[in-house]
Amino acid sequence: MTVFWFLIREGFKGLIRSKYAGAFSVIIIAISLILVGFGYVASRDTLFLVENIRAQFDVDIFLHKTASSEEIDNFAALLDSMTEVRNVHYISPENAAVKFKKEFGEDIFDILDYNPLPPSFTISLKPIYRNLVSVESIASILSNKPVVDEVKYRKQFLILLEKYQRIVLITVMAVFAFLALLSIILTSNSIKMTIFARRELISTMKLVGATNNFVRWPFIIEGTLQGFIGSCLASLFIYGIFYFLNNYLQTVIEYKAIVSFRFYIGIVISGSLLGLIGSRRAIRKFLK
Amino acid sequence: MISFINVNCTFGKKAGVKNINFSVNGGEFIFLTGPSGAGKSTILRLIYMDLFPEKGKVIIRNYNSNNIRDREIPYLRRKVGMVFQDFRLLPDRNVYQNVALSLYVSHYKTSEIKKRVYGVLNQVGLGHRVHYRPSELSGGEQQRVAIARALVKEPVVILADEPTGNLDPRVSIDLMSLLNKINKKGTAIIVATHNYSLIQRIPGARLIQIDEGEIVNIT
Ligand SMILES: Nc1ncnc2c1ncn2[C@@H]1O[C@H](COP(=O)(O)OP(=O)(O)O)[C@@H](O)[C@H]1O
Ligand SMILES: [Mg+2]
Numbered sequence: 001m002t003v004f005w006f007l008i009r010e011g012f013k014g015l016i017r018s019k020y021a022g023a024f025s026v027i028i029i030a031i032s033l034i035l036v037g038f039g040y041v042a043s044r045d046t047l048f049l050v051e052n053i054r055a056q057f058d059v060d061i062f063l064h065k066t067a068s069s070e071e072i073d074n075f076a077a078l079l080d081s082m083t084e085v086r087n088v089h090y091i092s093p094e095n096a097a098v099k100f101k102k103e104f105g106e107d108i109f110d111i112l113d114y115n116p117l118p119p120s121f122t123i124s125l126k127p128i129y130r131n132l133v134s135v136e137s138i139a140s141i142l143s144n145k146p147v148v149d150e151v152k153y154r155k156q157f158l159i160l161l162e163k164y165q166r167i168v169l170i171t172v173m174a175v176f177a178f179l180a181l182l183s184i185i186l187t188s189n190s191i192k193m194t195i196f197a198r199r200e201l202i203s204t205m206k207l208v209g210a211t212n213n214f215v216r217w218p219f220i221i222e223g224t225l226q227g228f229i230g231s232c233l234a235s236l237f238i239y240g241i242f243y244f245l246n247n248y249l250q251t252v253i254e255y256k257a258i259v260s261f262r263f264y265i266g267i268v269i270s271g272s273l274l275g276l277i278g279s280r281r282a283i284r285k286f287l288k
Numbered sequence: 289m290i291s292f293i294n295v296n297c298t299f300g301k302k303a304g305v306k307n308i309n310f311s312v313n314g315g316e317f318i319f320l321t322g323p324s325g326a327g328k329s330t331i332l333r334l335i336y337m338d339l340f341p342e343k344g345k346v347i348i349r350n351y352n353s354n355n356i357r358d359r360e361i362p363y364l365r366r367k368v369g370m371v372f373q374d375f376r377l378l379p380d381r382n383v384y385q386n387v388a389l390s391l392y393v394s395h396y397k398t399s400e401i402k403k404r405v406y407g408v409l410n411q412v413g414l415g416h417r418v419h420y421r422p423s424e425l426s427g428g429e430q431q432r433v434a435i436a437r438a439l440v441k442e443p444v445v446i447l448a449d450e451p452t453g454n455l456d457p458r459v460s461i462d463l464m465s466l467l468n469k470i471n472k473k474g475t476a477i478i479v480a481t482h483n484y485s486l487i488q489r490i491p492g493a494r495l496i497q498i499d500e501g502e503i504v505n506i507t
Contacts (some may be wrong), residue, residue, distance in 0.1 A: 002398045017380050204378055207336075208437065209366035210393035211359065 007214070011221025014198070021194040022226060028190040029230025030237070032183030033271050037238045039179040041257055043172040050165050051127075057161075058124045059135065059153040061142055065093075065118045071147045072119055078145075079121060084129040084138055089122045096120065118149060132158045187274050191223050192282040202286050212287045219283045220276060227275020234271065235264040289314045289444060289476065290335060294344035297330055298501070305330050305501040308344070312478065314444060317471045319487050320480040322498040328480035331498070332447045335478070336368050337361050349444065366394050369438025369446040369475075373453035375430045377422040377437075383409065384418045387437045394441065408440045412466060428459035435466065445476040452486065464489040 015022050061079075063072065072090070079088045091099065096117035097108050108115060125135070135158060139151040195202075205215050242257045250256070290312040298304030305327035312318055320328045333339040334346050337353060346353040351364045377386050384405055391401045409415050412432040422430050431451060438446050448467065452460035460483075468490055471477045479486070487493065497505035 002401075003392070003395050006392045200376075201378060204376060205389065205393055206362070207365065207370055207376070208390040208393055209362045209364075209441070211362045214362075214393055 003214075007217040008221060010218035011225060014218050014222040015225050018194045018197060018222070021190075021197045022222070025187070025190040025194050025223075025226045026230045026233070028186050029183075029227055029271055029274060030233040032179075032186050032274070033231050033234035033267055034237055035179045036176075036183055036270070037234060037263075037267050038241075039176045041259060041263075043176050045255075045257070046168060046172055050161070050168055054127070054130050054161060054165075055124075057130050057154065057158065058122050059139065059151060061121045061123065061148055062150045062152070063119045063121075063147050064149045065116075067119060067147050075145065075147050076121070079123055082138075084125050084134060085123050086126045087124040091120045091122065093117045093119055130158075132162060183274065184278070187227070187278040188281050191226065191275070191278045192285070194222075194226075195219055195279070195282050195286055199286055215287060216280075216283050220279045223275040223279020223282070224272050225275065227271040227273065227278070228268065230275070231268045231271020235267050238267070239264065289349060291347045292331075292334070292344070293347070295334065295341040295346060296343035297334055297339055297341045303501070305334075305498070307502060308498075310496055310503065310506055312445070312476060314476055315471070315474050316476050317468070317490050317493040318476075318478045319490070319493050319495050320478060320498065321484060321487070321495065322482065322504075324482050326482075326498045327501040328482075328498065329449055330501075332370075332449050332478065332480055335445075335447055336365055336370060362393075366441055367444050369435075369441060369443040371431070371434045371438050371446060371448040371451050373450035375422070375427075375434045375454075377430060377433055379422055382419050382421055383414060383425070383433050383436075386422070386433055387440050390437050390440050404440055405436075408436045411439070411470075412436045426459075427455050428463060431455060431463055432466065435463075435470070439470060439475070443475060445478060446470065448477065448479045450481055450483075451479060452481070452483065460486065461489060 018025075063075065067075075076088060076090060079085055093115050096119075097115050100106075100108050100117065108117070125138070129135070129138070132155070135153060135155075139153065142148055143151045202215055238259075242259065245253075246256045246258075292308045292310050295308040296304075296306050298306065303325075308331065320331060322328055330339065334341060334353070335348060337346070337348075337351070337356060340346075340353050348364060349367065351360065356364070378389070381389070387405045387409065388401050391404060396404075406415070406418075409418060412435055414429060414432050414436065417425060417429060417433075422433065425433065431454075435446070435448075435451075446467070451467075452463055455463060464486055467477055467479065471490075487495065495505065495507045496503060
């Protein structure tokens with residue numbers, strides 16, 4: 001028990017004894033985690049944005065004006081039964097006229113004395129089918145139905161999306177991986193500096209008969225504490241920035257950074273782990 | 289208790305020690321003398337197994353330099369006290385903490401640590417300096433703290449490498465009589481020094497003289 005408390009106490013005291021080197025480590029860890037935290041939110045929201053754009057993709061199917069209500073019902077049933085289809089929305093010629101008025105501000109009956117608009121369906125696809133290959137095959141199957149006049153979708157949009165999505169994804173991953181790696185290296189190095197500043201303690205402990213494990217623990221506790229404090233600072237900073245952004249900057253940029261409490265818990269846990277692993281790695285060199 | 293058997297431990301061509309044979313029994317007082325660079329520190333480092341021989345073996349009680357494992361070395365060092373010319377105290381801890389560290393690493397209980405540390409500090413005459421930092425002490429006092437730190441483990445031997453090297457003659461004499469007093473209570477002591485005038489302070493001490501890495505005279 002005495003040993004346990006001694007090691008805990010040494011860990012805490014070490015944090016104070018290491019003074020500037022320790023404070024430097026804490027700040028480095030905080031900065032790393034701020035970068036990783038922002039990196040995480042930025043990549044999450046970028047990917048989310050891309051998914052959102054993709055979600056707006058849908059396919060319009062125009063039927064022949066001559067289609068009977070029975071044919072329309074059968075076709076609706078067919079669409080419903082397709083595994084690729086998520087959502088089916090029927091627009092009757094009357095609804096189309098209403099929509100036309102809404103979109104163009106003019107009543108179609110003022111221009112023509114009959115309704116030229118055909119019955120149509122708007123379908124949305126399940127997420128995994130929202131790609132060029134699937135959409136093309138679905139469109140060709142549907143256009144071959146006798147009741148269908150024309151299938152329309154934004155082909156160019158899909159082509160562009162597919163081209164840029166990969167670039168976005170790779171960039172986001174690369175930036176995030178880089179930040180994570182950078183934070184591990186920075187942390188490990190700054191902890192190495194704090195330990196180096198107290199190599200005298202290590203050699204004295206070994207001289208009086210401390211086992212390597214005994215020497216190691218206070219430094220690991222100290223490193224974990226540094227990580228914990230650094231990540232708390234990082235959380236506070238990120239919280240402050242997001243608070244400012246969400247409350248005062250909405251007139252400048254239309255973006256709200258929404259993160260849950262779990263995000264901050266995640267930062268604190270990562271920071272503590274970073275400190276723990278960093279100090280474990282760093283102390284190894286001094287025990288040889 | 290300590291035996292060197294045909295020990296060679298060299299650095300490069302000439303430096304280091306060669307062909308060292310001697311043994312020390314429990315409770316002896318030994319002077320290891322010779323000019324600077326003769327190999328005195330090397331012999332002490334071989335004893336606390338900071339160095340290992342290239343040839344021959346060093347035996348300290350039941351530990352043999354040829355087959356000791358890395359993780360056994362701390363246990364050997366708990367039985368061997370070390371004192372250096374430059375004291376090697378931790379500057380950010382007070383006298384009590386410096387001495388107590390020696391017992392914390394060996395997993396003693398707090399109450400036992402307290403009892404022993406106060407006891408040993410009184411023994412070396414520093415009962416009134418318990419809460420001082422090393423920087424607030426004189427050289428002689430700092431060396432007494434170092435001796436207390438070695439002694440508190442109740443070692444079988446204390447190794448002192450030029451313990452008076454940084455002290456003036458009068459303080460050196462006091463320090464030698466402290467070591468003598470400790471020796472009288474049964475702890476073996478090995479003092480490495482190039483200062484021959486210290487030898488006369490301990491009547492009856494054994495003498496191992498080395499020069500250029502070899503023993504030239506042994507009593
Ligand atoms: N780590 C080392 N590397 C190289 N040479 C060393 C090392 N340690 C000691 N020596 C050499 O070994 C010889 C004996 O050194 P040492 O035992 O320190 O002598 P002493 O303590 O008697 O003054 C000296 O010539 C010294 O330069
Ligand atoms: Mg020397």
